[in-house]
Amino acid sequence: MSAIFVILEENGGHISRISWEALAAGTALAEQTSLPLHAVVIGSSTEALAAEAAAKQVAAVIRIEHALLNAYTPDGWTSALHQFLTANPATYVIFPHTYQVRDYAPALAARMNQVLIGDVTGIAAGPVFTRQLLQGRLNGSYKHASDGPCFVSVQAGAFRADALAVGSASVTTFAPTIEPSQIRTKPGAPFRASAQTVDLSSAPLIVSVGRGIKEADNLPLVQDLAAALGAELAASRPICDNGWLPMERQVGSSGQTVAPKLYLAVGISGAIQHLVGMKASQCIVAINKDPDAPIFEVADYGIVGDLFEVVPALTEAIKSAK
Amino acid sequence: MKIVVAIKQVPDRDAPVRIDASGKWIEESGLQFAMNEPDAYALEEALRLKEAQGGEVIVLSAGPERVGTTIREALAKGADRAIHITADDLGTRDALGVAKLIAEAIKPESPDLILTGLQSEDLGLGQTGVILAELLNLPHASLILHVEATGTGLKVKRELEAGWFQEIELPTPAVLTIQSGGNKLRYATLMGIKKAKTKEFRAVSAADLGQSSAPTVTLGQIALPSKQRSTQILSGSAKEAAAALVEKLKFEARII
Numbered sequence: 001m002s003a004i005f006v007i008l009e010e011n012g013g014h015i016s017r018i019s020w021e022a023l024a025a026g027t028a029l030a031e032q033t034s035l036p037l038h039a040v041v042i043g044s045s046t047e048a049l050a051a052e053a054a055a056k057q058v059a060a061v062i063r064i065e066h067a068l069l070n071a072y073t074p075d076g077w078t079s080a081l082h083q084f085l086t087a088n089p090a091t092y093v094i095f096p097h098t099y100q101v102r103d104y105a106p107a108l109a110a111r112m113n114q115v116l117i118g119d120v121t122g123i124a125a126g127p128v129f130t131r132q133l134l135q136g137r138l139n140g141s142y143k144h145a146s147d148g149p150c151f152v153s154v155q156a157g158a159f160r161a162d163a164l165a166v167g168s169a170s171v172t173t174f175a176p177t178i179e180p181s182q183i184r185t186k187p188g189a190p191f192r193a194s195a196q197t198v199d200l201s202s203a204p205l206i207v208s209v210g211r212g213i214k215e216a217d218n219l220p221l222v223q224d225l226a227a228a229l230g231a232e233l234a235a236s237r238p239i240c241d242n243g244w245l246p247m248e249r250q251v252g253s254s255g256q257t258v259a260p261k262l263y264l265a266v267g268i269s270g271a272i273q274h275l276v277g278m279k280a281s282q283c284i285v286a287i288n289k290d291p292d293a294p295i296f297e298v299a300d301y302g303i304v305g306d307l308f309e310v311v312p313a314l315t316e317a318i319k320s321a322k
Numbered sequence: 323m324k325i326v327v328a329i330k331q332v333p334d335r336d337a338p339v340r341i342d343a344s345g346k347w348i349e350e351s352g353l354q355f356a357m358n359e360p361d362a363y364a365l366e367e368a369l370r371l372k373e374a375q376g377g378e379v380i381v382l383s384a385g386p387e388r389v390g391t392t393i394r395e396a397l398a399k400g401a402d403r404a405i406h407i408t409a410d411d412l413g414t415r416d417a418l419g420v421a422k423l424i425a426e427a428i429k430p431e432s433p434d435l436i437l438t439g440l441q442s443e444d445l446g447l448g449q450t451g452v453i454l455a456e457l458l459n460l461p462h463a464s465l466i467l468h469v470e471a472t473g474t475g476l477k478v479k480r481e482l483e484a485g486w487f488q489e490i491e492l493p494t495p496a497v498l499t500i501q502s503g504g505n506k507l508r509y510a511t512l513m514g515i516k517k518a519k520t521k522e523f524r525a526v527s528a529a530d531l532g533q534s535s536a537p538t539v540t541l542g543q544i545a546l547p548s549k550q551r552s553t554q555i556l557s558g559s560a561k562e563a564a565a566a567l568v569e570k571l572k573f574e575a576r577i578i
Contacts, residue, residue, distance in 0.1 A: 107462075138544045139544065142541055146538035146539075185461050188488055238502075255485060299553045309560035310564060313561045322578075
């Protein structure tokens, strides 16, 4: 019988938060389609992960286990899941949209002559899958148009993990056949580039700067604003890519995730990779020249204008208000 | 080392976007286009590898005639020759359909390394490189910031989430998708622009590559996103707006 399979990912010995969100997306699809919902864990030792998953309301939990799945490799994961999905026909295969999934799910889908619908933010009746286009400036509605399994990955924060119901599911094990020669890449242990000296996650006030600042020489404008507010200075990826501010000040999916009392975004358009790192902030202020910039979708207060005029005026206004 | 870099031309990020009459894509007339930024970093990495190791950099791009300007830019920056897959119907193909075209065009070149940006700034699928690896049956690594040739293969630095990294070793030939920020991008020099005009620029039509299959995923409508919060826009001069914002932060949000 066909089913919905949700592929869960491990983080720090537990099922990751975004994996539970993927399971929530799977639950929504199960309600819409009346298909059974199965959770899948992968690795060389998956008993504890499977037990965590089995405590949720799912029809079954499958452990895909093999000694060569000890560390993540795209070859190992693709081969194991391909074998599993060949033996167990799926209607939907749901993933959390993580760096790991981005690394292998497109290959897995292609091996089954399918295309992953990636980074999905919503699932409507049909089902119709919503994902963002043009760095968040537009939404696109995607449909699956094939008899094979539909592969979907869901964006962090798009579905509510806390709404998952408890259950007690049966656990089975699937043993794929993998030869050492099939694993062509050799992964090293994860490391941090250097000790983080800036902990943006504990800063109550953050002034964050983006591409709109145009050049490094203009940074004192936002540094003055941050100083007047008593805020930490942060940045979107391009600023750090250019070396204008150190990487440790980067907010977004590849940098830090923050939720301060105030997040003041200056010249940041609000690509999704940035928004996922700051949209939980209590109060968001955006200053941007483009009224259609996606940052305004999440902002509480906005000023549409030239930051080179607005920021100095704001710095002065804050100084005199204190 | 023979390196193929797959690049994409995308709407300039500052270009205003308008939904076209079909409601399925944006109005392209009058739109400015540019090289997809992560692809520019892939090209940069390829040029640096060539400068260190010797070899050849072949730039490859698929799309309509306008894509030629972006290919010329890559040649001006230092790529040795170019392949343009001419296709006016890329929008009707899914990621697998486009990757099949690129794979077919790459096959006769038998490169040691294929580089591409980790994702495009327009569709943002982030899949082309990974699918290419699958179609060409090559090992791959994604979100790569740095590439080092080791004699037997490659050692690459991969970005993980939340400030973590990982080193990966893999044999060549291989496919890598490049994350932005690993290098400083070069500009094309006047000499480079002049030289680019004499470099080999081969066009091959999508029809000749013979890869047409029905898409398994289709994009229906596009729309402006709905707002997640209700934004109070503070208008007036810079000074008035700034004063209004301080009022709001002080008395409404009670933050400062």
